[in-house]
Amino acid sequence: MSRKADEIMAADTLKDAKKLQASFISTEPFQESSKEKEKEKDNNKLFHIHERNVSDEISERTFQDVSLCYQCGKCSAGCPVRYYMDIAPNKVVRFIQLGYYEEALKSETPWLCAGCLACSVRCPKEFDLAKFMDAVREIAIEKGVEIKQENILKFHKAFLDQIKNHGRSYEVGLVAEYKMKTLDLFQDVDSAPGMFLKGKLDLLPHNIKNRKEIKSIFKKTSGKK
Amino acid sequence: MKYGYFPGCSLTSSAKEYDISLRKVIDKLGISFDEINDWSCCGATSAHVTNHKLSTALAMRNIMLAEQQGLDNIIAPCAACYNRLIISQNEIGKHTGIRKETEDLLSVKFKKDVKVFNILELFLKSGLNKIIENRKRELSELKAACYYGCLLVRPAAITKFDDAEEPESMEKIVEATGADTVDWNYKTECCGAAHSIARRDIVVDLSKKIIDDAITHGANVMVVACPMCHTNLDMRQRAMKRKYPDHKEFPVLYLTELIGLSLGMDEKELGIDLHYTNFKYADTLLNNSAKG
Ligand code: SF4
Ligand code: SF4
Numbered sequence: 001m002s003r004k005a006d007e008i009m010a011a012d013t014l015k016d017a018k019k020l021q022a023s024f025i026s027t028e029p030f031q032e033s034s035k036e037k038e039k040e041k042d043n044n045k046l047f048h049i050h051e052r053n054v055s056d057e058i059s060e061r062t063f064q065d066v067s068l069c070y071q072c073g074k075c076s077a078g079c080p081v082r083y084y085m086d087i088a089p090n091k092v093v094r095f096i097q098l099g100y101y102e103e104a105l106k107s108e109t110p111w112l113c114a115g116c117l118a119c120s121v122r123c124p125k126e127f128d129l130a131k132f133m134d135a136v137r138e139i140a141i142e143k144g145v146e147i148k149q150e151n152i153l154k155f156h157k158a159f160l161d162q163i164k165n166h167g168r169s170y171e172v173g174l175v176a177e178y179k180m181k182t183l184d185l186f187q188d189v190d191s192a193p194g195m196f197l198k199g200k201l202d203l204l205p206h207n208i209k210n211r212k213e214i215k216s217i218f219k220k221t222s223g224k225k
Numbered sequence: 226m227k228y229g230y231f232p233g234c235s236l237t238s239s240a241k242e243y244d245i246s247l248r249k250v251i252d253k254l255g256i257s258f259d260e261i262n263d264w265s266c267c268g269a270t271s272a273h274v275t276n277h278k279l280s281t282a283l284a285m286r287n288i289m290l291a292e293q294q295g296l297d298n299i300i301a302p303c304a305a306c307y308n309r310l311i312i313s314q315n316e317i318g319k320h321t322g323i324r325k326e327t328e329d330l331l332s333v334k335f336k337k338d339v340k341v342f343n344i345l346e347l348f349l350k351s352g353l354n355k356i357i358e359n360r361k362r363e364l365s366e367l368k369a370a371c372y373y374g375c376l377l378v379r380p381a382a383i384t385k386f387d388d389a390e391e392p393e394s395m396e397k398i399v400e401a402t403g404a405d406t407v408d409w410n411y412k413t414e415c416c417g418a419a420h421s422i423a424r425r426d427i428v429v430d431l432s433k434k435i436i437d438d439a440i441t442h443g444a445n446v447m448v449v450a451c452p453m454c455h456t457n458l459d460m461r462q463r464a465m466k467r468k469y470p471d472h473k474e475f476p477v478l479y480l481t482e483l484i485g486l487s488l489g490m491d492e493k494e495l496g497i498d499l500h501y502t503n504f505k506y507a508d509t510l511l512n513n514s515a516k517g
Contacts, residue, residue: 061277063320080415084427112424115270116415117379121389128380137274155423156271163272163283167265169234178422200241200499206234209263213286217330221279 005100014067014097021098054101054139061135068127069093075119075129085109089119089129092136110136111149154181164218167208171201228258228342229296231287233306233452234266240303240452242496246481247302247344249495253488254355256347258300261290267301267309270419281323282330284313289331291339298340300347302481304451305418307343308376308384314341315383343377344450344480345394346386353401361489364404364506369483370439370447371395371406373413374454389413398480399448402487409442411435416457429464432457436465436475446504447477455479460501476504 004024011017059066069090076088086108087095095104104110110133119129140147147153158177162170208214236244251258268283288310291299301307317324317335328334342350373392381389390413396406414435417428436458439447449455459477466472478497485495486506497504 080431081417081427084424112420112427114375114415114418114420114427115274116375116418118375118413118415121379121381134274134277138277141275149423151423152420153275155419156275159269159271160275160279163266163268167263168237169266169269171238175422201238206237208265210265213331214265214283217279217282217286220330221276221282 008098009091009094013070017094017098053099054105055096055099057139058096058132058135061138062128062131064128064131066093066096066132068125069097069123069129070125072124074122074124078118078122079113080116080118081112081114085112089113089133093127093129093132096136104136105140105143105145106148108148109133110140111147111152151182154178157181160218162205164215165211166205167211167214168206170205172203173205226298227296228256228347229291229294229299229339230258230260231264231267231291231299231301231306231310231341232260233301233303234269235303235305235452239456240479242499243302243452243455243479243481245496246479246485246490249490250481250484250488251347253359253485253490254351256351259294259296261287261296261299262294264290267306269305269309273309273312278323278326278330280309281313281316281327284309285317285327285335286331288314288339288341289333289335292335292337296339297337298342300342300344302344302347302450303453304343304374304376305453307341308379310341311383312380314339343384343386345377345398348398348401348480348484349394353398356398356401356484356487360403360487362403362487362506364402364483364487366445367404367483367506368443368445369399369404369406370409370442370444371399371412372435372439372447372449372454372458374449374451375413375415375418377450378413395448395450395480399483402484404446404483404487407439407442407444409438409444411438414438416454418453418457421453421457421461425461425464426468428457429461429468432461433465433469433472436462436472440475445476446483447475448480448483449477450480462502474502476500476502478504 008017008020011020055066071090071094073090076082076090079089082088089109092104092107092109113133115130117130155178158174158181161177162173232244264287268280272280272283301310317327373395378384378387378389378392387394399406415431416435417431421428455477462474482495482497492498492505
């Protein structure tokens with residue numbers, strides 16, 4: 001991000017930030033190089049597919065106004081995974097509030113969020129940040145944004161594939177599929193084989209009877225919104 | 226009261242011992258339940274972090290089955306399932322749009338208010354006296370760190386049964402077994418949850434901090450009520466030892482296993498031998514008296 005963007009992000013209130021943002025745009029229209037222009041076009045393609053903006057989309061999906069958050073930072077201060085993230089959780093909210101959708105949707109932060117809900121119960125504005133993160137991830141997938149934490153997404157996909165096929169999670173299938181997808185054959189050497197030896201994992205999946213219903217739920221919910 | 230039982234996927238595989246010990250314990254305490262017929266996965270973390278509609282429908286399918294089976298109260302021993310179920314119920318209760326969508330997906334109309342209980346509520350409701358009356362062993366040598374993790378108590382506005390930051394219900398249950406509890410900081414700190422496979426490094430770091438805090442505060446065992454937490458805190462100790470060579474194995478029990486021990490059952494019967502970390506009650510006694 002540019003210095004100007006940093007300044008905007010550092011503004012005290014959302015109103016100030018938006019004012020600053022507007023002033024930068026109106027007083028000094030910047031000279032874009034053609035390469036930057038191309039990039040800008042790409043972004044527009046990516047982020048303006050829908051007429052609605054991402055911020056409204058998130059507010060609607062989470063039943064809470066994104067502008068509720070007043071950036072106190074309490075969520076990030078207590079986030080157990082903050083250390084591993086590229087930007088702090090509250091910053092992701094700020095990016096969305098200010099319309100920097102690309103920065104937010106491409107961030108690793110929503111993917112690393114463990115959904116622990118600590119932020120959601122602590123927020124002085126009762127903003128459910130964990131739920132906000134759910135929506136950011138969902139939209140990032142729908143828009144086909146490149147997910148940098150790709151193994152996390154591959155894990156979720158492998159997990160859901162088991163449910164789609166069997167109605168219940170099937171750990172042997174999950175580990176096999178995850179390893180195929182990530183080609184990470186040596187990770188996790190201590191769990192699956194050990195669980196086998198202890199007789200915890202069944203070789204065969206537990207198939208539920210009404211798998212048809214599960215398949216239909218998956219089919220009907222797989223389309224984009 | 227007869228409960229419906231929603232074991233959830235983990236309790237049929239990686240957390241078999243949680244299911245085994247739960248069934249043994251409630252049988253002894255005279256509580257009975259009916260398993261929900263043809264239940265399916267609640268969608269777990271993977272559904273709600275990627276597809277909201279899917280996650281609500283998967284969770285609510287089980288509520289629908291319970292309703293059809295005439296079960297008004299169900300027990301979800303897995304903290305993660307419990308959380309998905311109550312959050313989904315809350316959402317369809319509050320937002321007619323999601324309710325309609327979910328009802329259409331499942332071709333059903335939700336009528337009754339099926340109440341979902343977590344494992345702590347089960348023991349608190351059924352009466353701690355029952356545990357005390359049936360106690361065969363005094364577990365007073367045990368100093369337990371009660372670990373709630375994230376999903377049992379949060380969000381408090383929906384779980385509505387204990388404090389989100391400083392819960393105490395598990396301590397009450399553990400103390401009913403005669404074991405001691407310790408006061409410590411990380412009762413509700415996250416263990417890394419579903420990142421166990423894709424980002425094991427994070428899980429190892431977070432879980433290590435939790436175990437270390439328990440030890441610092443004088444615990445000699447940790448008690449949990451979530452299969453995901455148990456996997457991270459117990460099984461991941463091997464990886465922990467590789468990353469932190471000073472790490473000393475620390476036993477992590479399911480709450481139901483601890484209750485089973487106090488009711489006179491042995492480790493094998495309760496499935497404690499299926500854990501990665503060793504726990505033998507007799508050894509704990511010996512170690513402690515050797516130390517003391
Ligand atoms: S705690 Fe709430 S208000 Fe404060 S920064 Fe986080 S989400 Fe925003
Ligand atoms: S829910 Fe996510 S963002 Fe919030 S504290 Fe937990 S890990 Fe951090």
